[in-house]
Amino acid sequence: MSDLRKCFSGKDALITGGLGFIGSNLARALAALDARVTIVDSLIPAYGGNMFNIHGIEDRVTVNISDVRDRSSMNYLVRGRDFIFNLAGQVSHIDSLIDPFTDLEINCRSQLSILEACRWNNPGAKLLFAGTRGQYGKTLGTPVTEEHLMRPTDVNGINKIAGEWYHILYNNIYGIRACSLRLTNTYGPRHHMRTSRQGYLNWFIRLAMDDQVIPIYGDGAQLRDFNFVGDVVQAMLMAMASDETYGQVYNIGGGQPVSVARTAEKVVAVCGSGRIERREFPPEKKKIEIGDYVADFTKFREITGWTPKITLEEGLGLTVDYYRANRERYWSRGDGSDS
Amino acid sequence: MSDLRKCFSGKDALITGGLGFIGSNLARALAALDARVTIVDSLIPAYGGNMFNIHGIEDRVTVNISDVRDRSSMNYLVRGRDFIFNLAGQVSHIDSLIDPFTDLEINCRSQLSILEACRWNNPGAKLLFAGTRGQYGKTLGTPVTEEHLMRPTDVNGINKIAGEWYHILYNNIYGIRACSLRLTNTYGPRHHMRTSRQGYLNWFIRLAMDDQVIPIYGDGAQLRDFNFVGDVVQAMLMAMASDETYGQVYNIGGGQPVSVARTAEKVVAVCGSGRIERREFPPEKKKIEIGDYVADFTKFREITGWTPKITLEEGLGLTVDYYRANRERYWSRGDGSDS
Incomplete structure (x- = not known):
């Protein structure tokens, strides 16, 4: 951790999507390393931003409410940053089919805007992009390396x-140092808990905590690879701290693949409530189901030394503890926007 | 050819970019097969559209001047079509770096618009997309199959x-039949001849016909794979006529890889004019140079039986003959827009 402190202490870090799940956990870690943190977040009600996510560090971070689609704002906001963690995104698979243009504007066009902003206003910045295992789609075999189609x-x-x-x-032709971590299912505290659209493990946790039915579609045998958010934050910091990661894409993973059905059982066991029911696969979910996913993160481990530290059992315990203590901050927003 | 006539005769075909190089050659072939052809083209001065490209078939095709970025027009224009050849594109590599947002609007967002238009207004259409070898970038070895990163x-x-x-x-989840051909360097009659930005072999031909210097950057040893436009049109028709191609991507190629330098020599020989000079690689071109490219088109040949028929020598002869006869229609537009 001392290497990370040396890297980030006193440095200027911008986090897009910084009030969201991963972004806010990252902001807390960076603040603890004495970085100067600026958060950009649009607080779109249906997405994951939540002002409570930075509870306790409000006086150590600067919050700038803005949308990554707003090119003019981003042109200004990238200036003078040492590090830009580019996490703002539309993350729902289903929503990307219902409204593909919004997904394009946020996940595609805005990324280009941010990079153009850096090209013209801050070419010395280091950037990290949050990629996803969804880029691979239906896998041809596991574990999946970065060479997978x-x-x-x-x-x-x-x-x-x-x-x-x-x-x-932009890394390769303009020398703006950038790398990407392809994330798998990330779970943990500060995840939005109001719909099932963004990350199903946290949604299972809510259902179990509410003593509701956790639906398992089909046999639930498909494997998933989970990362506790603390491990993901650590991976992001280590990726940015290394000079050998730029221009590269890396898988990260948990090293403990578990079936969807088994995951639900673990959630019920940790919560001591909730129950599991088998259901037919809804056709719209079946069409985009990717089969087994297990990440091979050898490439990233070899270059940075990173490995996941938190087991699924530990992570579930930490997550349930967090939501038990802060339930009212996540179960509904109070504005009825998406509850 | 009789199979193709059976497939296309009396059928309604839309060609986006239909006044451009490949689109107009395709329109002529479809008209000859008695298809009902509608051309959509924006005639953006810097791009490849040219009304003279449909000289002689004006009364057998319908021309609709419109831009694929115009979602409302496309919503209407896709209706009732049996086949949509989706060829409109920004094709300049350099321009995509100078103005990345225009490239995104045309090559990315407009494609989504057209597919959404089909999803809601004509899900029974068959679509063909014009992909490019540029998707592979710098190759790791040749020949390149569709599995190449x-x-x-x-x-x-x-x-x-x-x-x-x-x-x-959209093929996989909405059943809108679509496939993609990843084109390599295509050359031949009706290519725009006013700048070097879109396809260098035609530009070499202009330089040689004008008895100018053809500049070869570096040693010119990198291999390129050329397809005469008539062979590409045939591949597109055969791809659309087969029911086994949908949901698939295919390389096409010429089967006769030639170095850039050797290509220039052939052009000079065919034209009987022009001369070659070696130059330093300009840095902005060096950065996006892809190295050798040779397509492996086995997958497409096996499914459709297509092979390229026109040798580079034959194709160069046909191309030079065409431009000798129609030089004034291509050397400048007369409006000074991009000459």
Whole structure:
């Protein structure tokens, strides 16, 4: 951790999507490392931003409410930053099919805007892009390395490929240092808990905490690879701190693949409430189901030394503890926007 | 050819970019097969559209001047079509770096618009997308199959990946039959001849016909794979006529890879004029240079039986004959827009 402190202490870090799930956990880690943190977030009600996510560090971060689609704001906001963690995104697979243009504007066009803003106003910045396993689509076998073909099953996966490759391209031709971490299912505290649209493990946790039914579609045997958010934040910091990561894309993963059904059982066990029911696969979900996903993160481990530290059991415990203590901040927003 | 006549005769075909190079050659072939052809073209001065390209078939095609970025027009224009050849595009690699947002609007967002238009207004249409070898970027070895990693070296290649994958996705989840041909260097009659920005072999031909210097950057040893436009048109017709191509991406190629330097020598020999000079690689071109490119088109040949028929020598002869007869229609537009 001392290396990370040396890297980030006193440095200027911008986090797009910084009031969201991963962004806010990252902001807390950067603040703890004495970085000067600026958060950009649009607080779109249906997305993951929540002002409570920075509770306790409000006086150590600067919050700028803005949308990454607002090119003029981004042109200004990128200036003078040492690090730009580019996490703002539309993350729902289903929503990307219902409204593909919004997904394109946020995940594709805005990424280009941010990179153009850096090209003209801050070419010395280091950038990290949050890629996704959804870029691979239906996998041809596991574990999946970075060489696996990308054949997305939804609009989100396609736009994320474009967003990622703009970063790699601007690294390669303009020397703006950028890399991408392709994230798998990330869970943990500060995840939005009002709908099932963004990350199903946290949604399972809500259902179990509410003693509701957790629906498992089909046999639930498909494997998923989970990362506790603290491990993901650590990976992002280590990726940015290394000078060997730029121009590269990396998988990260949890090293403990678990079936969807088994995950639900673990959630019920940790919560001591909730129950599981098998259901038919809804056709719109079946079409975009990707099969097993297990990340091979050897490439990233070898270059940075990163490995995930938190087991699924530990992570679930930490997550449930957090939401038990802060339930009213996540179960509904109080404005009825999306509850 | 009788199979193609059976497939297209009396059928309604829309060609976006239909006044351009490949689009107009395709329109002529479809008209000869007695298809009802509608051409959509924006006639943007800097691009490849030219009304003279449909000289002689004006009374057999319908021309609708419109831009694929105009979602409302496309919503209407896709209706009732049996076949949509989706060829409109920004094709300049360099321009995609100078103005990446225009490239994104045309090659990425407009493709999504056209597919959404089909999804809601004509889900029974069959679509063909014009992909590009630029999607692969710098190759890791030749020949290149469709399984080769896609690592583009310019914004155009990234947006083309997205445009292509929207087609495959809409095929897979909405049943709108679509496939993509990844084209390599295409040359021949009706190519725009006013700048070097869109396809260098035709530009070499202009320089030689004008008895000018053809500049070869570096050693000119990098291999290119050329397709005469007539062979490309045939591939497009055969791809659309087969029911086994949908949901698939295919390379096409000429089967006769030639170095850039050797190509220039052939052009000079065919024209009987022009001369070659070696130059330093300009840095902005060096950065996006892809190295050798040779397509492996086995997958497409096996499914459709297509092979290229026109040798480079024959194709160069046909091309030079065409421009000798129609030089004034291509050397400048007369409006001074881009001459």
